[in-house]
Amino acid sequence: MIPRLVPITDLKRNGGKVLDALRQDRSPVIITEHGRAAAVLLDVASYEAITRRFEILQGIAEGERDIAEGRTLSWEEAKAGLGKWRR
Secondary structure, three states, X not given: XXXXXXXXXXXXXXXXXXXXXXXXXXXXXXXXXXOEEEEEEOOHHHHHHHHHHHHHHXXXXXXXXXXXXXXXXXXXXXXXXXXXXXX
8 A cells, every 4th residue: 555645736626536546545645735744644444444453552552561560460350350241
């Protein structure tokens, strides 16, 4: 998935065409302003997938911090805690 570069002026003039291409190939669009990257445009499905992955990574990082700081439970404590959710 190679991003396409689109100058802001092209986006202003041909926004519909840029969106059509984005929906079709799902490649990120890098919006440039004065020749420099200014923003990234993604299709909704790609954005949602990235967001889900980020949330999973945050959960893993939080779990690793908990382990490093000794915030863990024994199997019996965990099983008892899960029993509350099954009711």
